[in-house]
Amino acid sequence: MRKGLLFATAAVSAALLSTTVTACGSSGSAAGPAGGKKPKIGVILPDSKSSVRWETADRPYLAAAFKAAGVDYDIQNAEGDKQAFQTIADQMITSGVNVLVIVNLDSGTGKAVLDKAKAQGVATIDYDRLTLGGSAQYYVSFDNTQVGKLQGEGLAKCLTEKGAKNPVVAELNGSPTDNNATLFAAGYNGVLDPKYAAGEYTKGPDQSVPDWDNGQAQTIFEQMYTSRPDVAGVLAANDGLANAAIAVLRKNHRNGQVPITGQDATVQGLQNILAGDQCMTVYKAVKKEADAASALAVELAGGKKSQTGATVNDPTGKRDVPAVLLAPEAVFKDNIQDVVGDGYVTKAQLCTAAFEALCTKAGIK
Structure with a gap:
């Protein structure tokens, strides 16, 4: 479809x-x-x-x-x-x-x-x-509800791979004034809400980030983590918000242990995936x-x-x-090459010295 x-x-x-x-x-x-x-x-x-x-x-x-x-x-x-x-x-x-x-x-x-x-x-x-x-007169975009659905499904996949049992999931949503953020949330909540209702997941802190501001996102997630240090998964609406959450987890020595979603397939987001600090992103x-x-x-x-x-x-x-x-397309470590092959990011941008070995392992050409 x-x-x-x-x-x-x-x-x-x-x-x-x-x-x-x-x-x-x-x-x-x-x-x-x-x-x-x-x-x-x-x-x-x-x-x-x-x-x-x-x-x-x-x-x-x-x-x-x-x-x-x-x-x-x-x-x-x-x-x-x-x-x-x-x-x-x-x-x-x-x-x-x-x-x-x-x-x-x-x-x-x-x-x-x-x-x-x-x-x-x-x-x-x-x-x-x-x-x-x-x-x-026209609207040109991606299927943004589908973007959110891919994020929800991606987080579920990564939590399963981690063997998580009734994981606490935090949601770091986009700007409340951006209709796209509403559509993303409709997509991923369509995946996550049934899991909350069935007792498969525990709903943790859930907050929007004004103006998609990454600095505010880090402060917000710091508060989230303080209230629920047992958080086991993070639905972050884009790569910038994901990186803000990763910074907090790194400070608490939990980066790489907590699956985090993203969006936009930025160089930073893809590098976080290569490093194991981010679970997936959505490529548009x-x-x-x-x-x-x-x-x-x-x-x-x-x-x-x-x-x-x-x-x-x-x-x-x-x-x-x-x-x-x-x-849109869900991107995990095993298909980052799709983004590079499209020319959206180059191997030179992605595979800097710190990531050269990880790129080779992931088959980046």
């Missing part, structure tokens, strides 16, 4: 890009939208603190796709500042963007920006995070996500629209949003 979804959405992206190329003149500049306005696309990324992916993966992939399509573009990062996010949006709209692609910091700020863009005739795309109550092929979003954006900038073949429901806005949803 997941592979089928991935191939289907990849095909959508390819079709969109093909259409975009057709719309370009021989000189390489894209044909303008209705009214003759030159195509220009603005992208606002959320931060570089919660996850390194925004700058190391999304930015270069998006930039490469826009360059290939021959359109002007402006990619900026709000660095977690809601006021800066709105200021950047205002500047982009004033500068003449036809399309605005955003990764919201929260739905309130995102909605304000999307509504302003709509009022100015600027097309909009929610990238990676759905803005609840917003007005984006960001290039496919960036290519799908850029293809839609280029189409919109050229005054065209496309059918995605799928929708997601916005319960706040009471509407179905046309969507491209890609399939």
Whole structure:
């Protein structure tokens, strides 16, 4: 099912890009939208603190796709500042963007920006995070409930391998203002809640981390560990939160003994898996996500629209949003090569001196 979804959405992206190329003149500049306005696309990324992916993966992939399509573009990062996010949006709209692609910091700020863009005739795309109550014309992301399900299943697998009996499980959730964090939790709680109810697992501390802040996550997990030093498993919503928990466990000489999940397949997260300090992560092929979003954006900038073949429901806005949803992949030590083989991280980045022997043992090429 997941592979089928991935191939289907990849095909959508390819079709969109093909259409975009057709719309370009021989000189390489894209044909303008209705009214003759030159195509220009603005992208606002959320931060570089919660996850390194925004700058190391999304930015270069998006930039490469826009360059290939021959359109002007402006990619900026709000660095977690809601006021800066709105200021950047205002500047982009004033500068003449036809399309605005955003990764919201929260739905309130995102909605304000999307509504302003709509009022100015600027097309909009929610990238990676759905803005609840917003007005984006498209949503491009991964199946985020499936991401959470993979995390829950991954933790269960690792606890079984550890031979854990009625383990105490702590949950370190993402930001309460991020709809994705809600979807992740729905996915992993769908796996864990029945185990709590059946007495297979014991539900331990369960807390969200404001703004996905890794520093706050470490403080929160320190408190969790103090209240339940018998914690035997941690559902951490991404690799940054996982690393924060690992730091606390290391201080208490329990790193490697307590399975921890993650997400984003960051270099740090993969190295933690190689070292045995992290159980698994979830790999999201960001290039496919960036290519799908850029293809839609280029189409919109050229005054065209496309059918995605799928929708997601916005319960706040009471509407179905046309969507491209890609399939995530669970990554354990034995399939880290999948991430390297995709080019998402390089062997040189991953297999530094401290990890060279571990990489060899894991078959990293």
